[in-house]
Amino acid sequence: MLGEAEPQWLSEEVKTGTTIIAIEFNGGVVLGSDSRVSAGESVVNRVMNKLSPLHDKIYCALSGSAADAQTIAEMVNYQLDVHSMEIGEDPQVRSAATLVKNISYKYKEELSAHLIVAGWDRKEGGQVFATLKGLLTRQPFAVGGSGSSYVYGFVDAEYRKGMGKKECQQFVINTLSLAMNRDGSSGGVAYLVTIDEHGTEENVILGNDLPTFFDQ
Amino acid sequence: EYVSSKTINKVIQVHDRIFCCMAGSLADAQAVIKTAKFQLSFHSVQMEDPPLVIAAASVLKDLCYKNKEELQAGFITAGWDKKKGPQVYVVSLGGMLISQPVTLGGSGSTFIYGYVDAKYKPNMTREECLQFATNALALAMGRDNVSGGVAHLVVITEKGVEHVVVPGDKLPRFHDE
Numbered sequence: 001m002l003g004e005a006e007p008q009w010l011s012e013e014v015k016t017g018t019t020i021i022a023i024e025f026n027g028g029v030v031l032g033s034d035s036r037v038s039a040g041e042s043v044v045n046r047v048m049n050k051l052s053p054l055h056d057k058i059y060c061a062l063s064g065s066a067a068d069a070q071t072i073a074e075m076v077n078y079q080l081d082v083h084s085m086e087i088g089e090d091p092q093v094r095s096a097a098t099l100v101k102n103i104s105y106k107y108k109e110e111l112s113a114h115l116i117v118a119g120w121d122r123k124e125g126g127q128v129f130a131t132l133k134g135l136l137t138r139q140p141f142a143v144g145g146s147g148s149s150y151v152y153g154f155v156d157a158e159y160r161k162g163m164g165k166k167e168c169q170q171f172v173i174n175t176l177s178l179a180m181n182r183d184g185s186s187g188g189v190a191y192l193v194t195i196d197e198h199g200t201e202e203n204v205i206l207g208n209d210l211p212t213f214f215d216q
Numbered sequence: 217e218y219v220s221s222k223t224i225n226k227v228i229q230v231h232d233r234i235f236c237c238m239a240g241s242l243a244d245a246q247a248v249i250k251t252a253k254f255q256l257s258f259h260s261v262q263m264e265d266p267p268l269v270i271a272a273a274s275v276l277k278d279l280c281y282k283n284k285e286e287l288q289a290g291f292i293t294a295g296w297d298k299k300k301g302p303q304v305y306v307v308s309l310g311g312m313l314i315s316q317p318v319t320l321g322g323s324g325s326t327f328i329y330g331y332v333d334a335k336y337k338p339n340m341t342r343e344e345c346l347q348f349a350t351n352a353l354a355l356a357m358g359r360d361n362v363s364g365g366v367a368h369l370v371v372i373t374e375k376g377v378e379h380v381v382v383p384g385d386k387l388p389r390f391h392d393e
Contacts, residue, residue: 149326149327150326150327150329150330151329151330152327152328152355152359153327153328153329153330153331153352153355153359154328154330154331154333154334155330156331156355156358156359156390156391157331157335157351157355157390159391160391161391174334175330178329178334179330181333182329182330182333213333214333214336214337214338215333
């Protein structure tokens with residue numbers, strides 16, 4: 001064979017196409033993500049956990065360019081460690097979100113990643129912050145990534161204030177499942193992280209355990 | 217983006233019990249529908265019977281497929297006929313024709329795929345269906361900046377056709393409004 005072209009995935013940027021979601025409930029937060037990482041049309045990792053710890057009770061959800069998102073998460077993890085040693089106690093979720101926002105805003109031309117920061121602290125309880133393009137805003141829930149477009153209608157219709165922990169977990173699983181079914185860049189398994197004052201719980205829901213809908 | 221009208225009706229009647237929803241370039245869509253309406257009424261005279269819904273959809277499909285380079289229009293054709301009862305067909309941009317129980321189109325549709333997948337169930341009643349469609353439109357109009365204004369719905373049954381128009385302020389509201 002003469003001059004075989006190199007496979008596409010060697011020259012394409014690696015993106016976490018993604019669907020990510022974080023939602024606040026009374027007493028904590030639930031974060032969810034899919035597990036697909038694509039480079040062009042190839043899936044280069046089908047089981048990546050996009051929920052990255054920034055501190056014991058603060059996690060972030062990664063989307064966009066995989067390298068950019070991971071780097072921001074690692075930098076903020078370090079900065080938060082230093083900060084929490086300086087103040088002598090666990091950091092606030094808002095502090096973590098501000099650190100992420102500072103990097104996203106300062107390097108907004110070079111970076112293309114969106115991180116959703118969520119966690120629990122003693123002062124304000126469960127909180128979710130969106131940091132898209134360097135904005136910092138606290139929201140009751142946030143969705144992000146390419147798959148999020150398909151589920152805006154669903155989350156707008158189904159979100160209710162004052163949902164409990166189990167309801168929130170189910171809401172996140174349903175939303176991820178719907179988005180993974182429609183978005184080519186989202187798929188694989190669903191990762192869930194639930195954070196409240198008692199601790200942090202990580203879960204995986206495998207493909208065949210995800211909810212199915214009328215046309216499956 | 218300039219909004220030239222907030223009350224355009226994008227649901228056009230092509231025969232007694234067959235309607236088409238336009239999407240894409242409305243100029244192209246209008247031109248195609250006009251041609252299709254004529255061809256369909258001629259076809260129905262020749263057959264001495266009201267046309268089948270799939271006939272209407274096929275006419276649109278032929279026009280979209282043969283002129284795919286010049287046109288930028290997609291359609292949802294829905295209606296009732298004697299042979300198969302109620303049907304929904306979608307003709308996509310390049311001229312593919314498929315039948316689906318429920319289908320969405322247009323720029324706002326991306327936002328409600330999740331909602332439709334979750335909430336649609338087969339064999340709903342007429343009221344449930346109307347509520348489902350109205351909710352879906354309201355959600356899409358709430359998120360898509362180029363969708364909005366008035367919601368036009370048409371209910372087609374063996375017995376007849378009913379237009380339902382819901383102005384923006386009467387649409388269902390969701391948690392963030």
